[in-house]
Amino acid sequence: MSVKFLEDHLPKLMLAPSFIAMLIFVYGFIGWTAWVSLTRSRLLPKYELDGIIQYERLFASLRWDTAFSNLFIFGGLFIVIAMILGLILAIFLDQNIRSEGAIRTIYLYPMALSMIVTGTAWKWILNPGLGLEAMVRGWGFENFTFDWLVNPDMAIYTVVLAAIWQSSGFVMALFLAGLRSVDGEIIKAAQIDGIPNWRIYSAIIIPSMAPIFLSAFIVLAHLAIKSFDLVIALTGGGPGFSTDLPATYMFAMAFSRGDIGQAASSAMVMMGVVFAIVVPYLYSELRVKND
Amino acid sequence: MTDAVYSNTGVRSQMTRIALRWLLYILLFAFALFYLAPLFVMVTTSLKSLEEIRTGDLIALPRDVTFDAWRTAWASACTGIQCEGVRPYFWNSVLIAVPAVMISTLVGAINGYVVAQWRFPGANIFFALMLFGCFIPFQVVLLPMARMLGLMGIAGTIPGLIFVHVIYGLGFTTLFFRNYYVTIPAELTKAAKVDGAGFFRIFWSIFLPLSLPIIVVTVIWQFTQIWNDFLFGVSFSQAGTQPITVALNNIVNSTTGVKEYNVDMAAAIIAGLPTLLVYVVAGKYFIRGLTAGSVKG
Incomplete structure (x- = not known):
């Protein structure tokens, strides 16, 4: 009897530890953070609910204001440019290029690096004193200025630059796989009809890659929201708070400001942004699978 | 004419x-x-x-x-008050990554096997919940996890970091194996069951031998994720248990003495070398993991 029971339920039993872990460490923890975001917690968590006071504080905070709008500046530019660049590179590489493999390897390797490494490298290259600016000045262009890294109005764009450097090769790989999966017969037929190459791409191939655009968008949006390491390594959120993102704001509140209520509410807002992007995607993906 | x-x-x-x-x-x-x-x-x-x-x-x-900068970076650069270079932190990262990769891959393989081949009511819901867990911004779990690690008595330790990486790696490892095992016809499992093979026997002698490619993909993905992690490392470690990414950031931002850019760069290369090496050796699998991790459920 008990052996039979064990045999019947073994698969479920094997899944149980992961299931419980997930309920606690993902959903339970989200619940905890959501709860605490509705309290007056400061240095230590309190559990008496007190309405949306933390969210009011959050959206009244200038620092959060910068961090939140940076997310859209950074995220928007990063996603759009990485997608365009990735698509262009993929189309270029799709033209029977000699040593395509080697070129692909070069374009994609930054994706293997930690964002801390990427940030460290770009911080050195972009530092005005000894980096790019000093180099061009050394060539005789005495008035050349490239001080984005230390310029509060421009520093966020250095984060965009480094993030694109890191991720555009990956978008290229996604798109290249997509280009290769388009039905060759249709393309051949179009070529025989004398349709120029650019029309074949713009009217046939690219429209058929819509799902890949969607996944590339999801991945990049997800990367953008999670970008924490890159900002820490490249600018440390500075100058001032000019390159803060929600992720760095949350971290500062949680671990250096001792303001758990703010940390929790900012984390919940991040969660909301991810939710708004990912849930419709996952829903459509899973539904298609089940049909 | x-x-x-x-x-x-x-x-x-x-x-x-x-x-x-x-x-x-x-x-x-x-x-x-x-x-x-x-x-x-x-x-x-x-x-x-x-x-x-x-x-x-x-x-x-x-x-x-x-090669002075390399020697300094490896053995004597200062990460705050300690000046032992990145060497101890390099080994911390190894000690964190190796067990975390092994455990999360193994558990992911069994999870994927169950979800794909031993379908039962609720398996899809389990999978959907797991999949969503891949996408949460980890900031949302940082605070409770810090408290939980404290309660478990492993705050600031290497086992604590291994634990965290295993928990939050399971979503992806399960996803990888599930998507791979779903393509194996269910008749195979059925036939084996008729022949009297049990749950583990089928896994061990039928599925595992077929799994080499997906194991490689998963191991590379997990290793890259864990080696390159900074958020968990900086949140849940203390002096002495920090992974290399945290040490590198500390070296670069350490304010003691002259700014040694050459040492910063050597330390950055050392921190990037293991994953770069994996990429060069097994790039095909690395890309497959990236695309599998990004597309499809």
């Missing part, structure tokens, strides 16, 4: 084709330079003396190659 005109346009279109081809290769080459330049600058900077860095050009080759 007409022939001449035809051949003339023929030559011209031939010429534009060749010119376009050249332009294409030049552009591809320019982009290759864009991607390689930071690596080139890192390597050359790490081989220069500080003197040469101050007087020389960012992209100039080192005049006198010196």
Whole structure:
């Protein structure tokens, strides 16, 4: 009897530890953070609910204001440019290029690096004193200025630059796989009809890659929201708070400001942004699978 | 006459084709330079003396190659008050990554096997919940996890970090194996069951031998994720248990003494080397993991 029971339920039993872990460490923890975001917690968590006071504080905070709008500046530019660049590179590489493999390897390797490494490298290259600016000045262009890294109005764009450097090769790989999966017969037929190459791409191939655009968008949006390491390594959120993102704001509140209520509410807002992007995607993906 | 005109346009279109081809290769080459330049600058900077860095050009080759910066980065650079280089932190990362990768891959394999081949009511819901867990911004679990690790008595320890990486790696490892095992016909499991093979027997002698490619993909994905992690490392470690990414950031931002850019670059290369090596050796699987991790449920 008990052996039979064990045999019947073994698969479920094997899944149980992961299931419980997930309920606690993902959903339970989200619940905890959501709860605490509705309290007056400061240095230590309190559990008496007190309405949306933390969210009011959050959206009244200038620092959060910068961090939140940076997310859209950074995220928007990063996603759009990485997608365009990735698509262009993929189309270029799709033209029977000699040593395509080697070129692909070069374009994609930054994706293997930690964002801390990427940030460290770009911080050195972009530092005005000894980096790019000093180099061009050394060539005789005495008035050349490239001080984005230390310029509060421009520093966020250095984060965009480094993030694109890191991720555009990956978008290229996604798109290249997509280009290769388009039905060759249709393309051949179009070529025989004398349709120029650019029309074949713009009217046939690219429209058929819509799902890949969607996944590339999801991945990049997800990367953008999670970008924490890159900002820490490249600018440390500075100058001032000019390159803060929600992720760095949350971290500062949680671990250096001792303001758990703010940390929790900012984390919940991040969660909301991810939710708004990912849930419709996952829903459509899973539904298609089940049909 | 007409022939001449035809051949003339023929030559011209031939010429534009060749010119376009050249332009294409030049552009591809320019982009290759864009991607390689930071690596080139890192390597050359790490081989220069500080003197040469101050007087020389960012992209100039080192005049006198010196490995001093590498020695300092490895064994004596300061991460705050301690000056032992990145060596101890490199080993911390190894000690964190190796068990975390092994455990999360194994558990993911069994989870994927159950979800794909032993379907039961609720398996899909389990999978959907798990999948969503892949996408949460980890900031939302940082605070409760810090408390939980404290309650478990493993706050600030390497086992604590292993635990965290296993928990939040399971979503992806389950996803990888589930998607792989779903393509194996269910009849295989059914036939084996008829022959009297049990849950583990089927896994061990049928599924595992078929799994080498997906194991490689998963191990590479997990290793890259965990080695490159900074958020968990900086949140849940303390002096002495920090992973290399945290140590690197500390070295770069340490304010004691002269800023040694060559040491920063050497430390950055050391921190990036293991995953770079994996990429060079097994790039195909690395890309497959990236695309599998990003597309489809």
